[in-house]
Amino acid sequence: MIAIAYAAPDKALAERLANDLTAAGYPLGEITGQGVLIAVISPEGILDKDLNNTIQSALRKGTRLVLVESAPTELPPTLVGRSVISMANGHSFERVQAVLEGTSAKKGLSLKARNRRIGIIFGAALLALFGGYTWIWL
Numbered sequence: 001m002i003a004i005a006y007a008a009p010d011k012a013l014a015e016r017l018a019n020d021l022t023a024a025g026y027p028l029g030e031i032t033g034q035g036v037l038i039a040v041i042s043p044e045g046i047l048d049k050d051l052n053n054t055i056q057s058a059l060r061k062g063t064r065l066v067l068v069e070s071a072p073t074e075l076p077p078t079l080v081g082r083s084v085i086s087m088a089n090g091h092s093f094e095r096v097q098a099v100l101e102g103t104s105a106k107k108g109l110s111l112k113a114r115n116r117r118i119g120i121i122f123g124a125a126l127l128a129l130f131g132g133y134t135w136i137w138l
Contacts, residue, residue, distance in 0.1 A: 001027050001035035002100070003063075005054040007045035013070045013087060014040045020093040026100065036100060037063050041084075042070045052076070066099055 002021060006014035017038060021028055031037055037058040045051060056078065058065060067075075067084040075082070085095050 001029045001031075002038060003029060003031040003035060003058075004038045004040065005031075005051055005058075006040035007042070007048035007051045009044040010040040010042050010070050013068070013091070016091060017068065017093070017096065020096075024093075024097060031058050031061065031063055035063055036066060038066045038068055038096070040068050040070060041073050041075075043073050045070075046073050046076065055079070066096065068096060 004014050004018055004021075017040065018028060029035075031054070037055070039051065039055050041051075055065065059078075065082065067079065067082055069084050069086050069088060071088050072086070073084070075084070083099075085092075085099060
């Protein structure tokens with residue numbers, strides 16, 4: 001599931017992204033732990049308390065965060081180091097889509113599900129080794 005968060009100054013870009021996502025077949029809805037939050041930011045929008053609370057809440061839940069800026073924006077300390085898709089020079093849904101495909105938002109498993117699968121495979125392999133060694137020694 002993909003959710004879009006934005007402040008009032010970035011409403012037009014957020015609506016355009018929502019239309020593009022829907023047209024491309026991505027599911028839009030509420031933020032979930034295994035979903036993706038697209039946060040549309042700008043110098044004015046990043047000061048919005050509700051937007052910041054939504055971003056921080058999503059990060060606490062383990063939601064993947066995709067930052068899309070409508071204008072060059074200085075990130076707050078909690079977001080420094082995160083990649084940002086700039087749309088300051090025009091709308092490019094292809095860049096957003098490439099990032100979403102990399103996060104497995106539309107198809108495949110979320111990071112948490114992939115980690116769970118790897119843990120199960122590892123556990124099964126260790127159990128098989130333990131059983132094999134136990135059988136040899138008996």
